[in-house]
Amino acid sequence: MKNILLLEDDTGLRFTFAMALKDAGYNVTTAADCDSAMDLLRAGDVEVLVLDLKIGGLMSTGVADYASVAFPEIPVLYITGSGLFPSGELFQMSKNARWVLRKPVNLVDLLSLVDHVTSDRTMRANA
Template sequence: MNVLIVQNDAKLGYIWQRHLQRHDHVADVALDQDSAINHLHEHYYPIIILDVVLEGGSAIAVADYASYRHPDARVIFVTNTSFFSDGSIFQLCANACAFVPIATQPEDLAAMVEHYAKTG
């Protein structure tokens, strides 16, 4: 399974990447909007782990581009803020499948990747 991780914090992104790789996933890390768009232009990712608050761009723009480029791709949003805690992310992004705290354990993210890949 190909997974794109879009996360400002390179250290955290690479921790998630290594954990997903241990579960036999191919995981790429993008640190900003432009890099994420480039990855989505070049590759198909059925699952995207996307930080809601991107310092280098807009998470909504990345989710929209993913929806356009790969309509069946699913997005697991992660955040360290209370922004969108009302669930409105699901109204803004049709490809949103989960919204979890950034502190979610890597093994739990891997389980969500596997779950949403099967249900997608």
């Protein structure tokens, strides 16, 4: 079972995303702010980061940046409701970014992308 760290500041969305991922068989740890996410990332066995791009007035790219240095194998899926980076600039800014989902997020899309990045990682580890 893969371990996912989900960073989302909206309580309802955090619950909905976490439940969908848990129902799909993933272990999910949640955070509501960047500091908590950083603490959980440092302390746990995180295999995938699902990050809301804008957390309050902050950007979650710092969490992804830390992960890209300390744990470069961890893929990042961003979720955003903002119009920032419409031309894919986020992929140049965040080394381990694999996908950006725009809100409202279709849960099937979220699960498909998490499945995709976890299977890619498994295949690379076994190669």
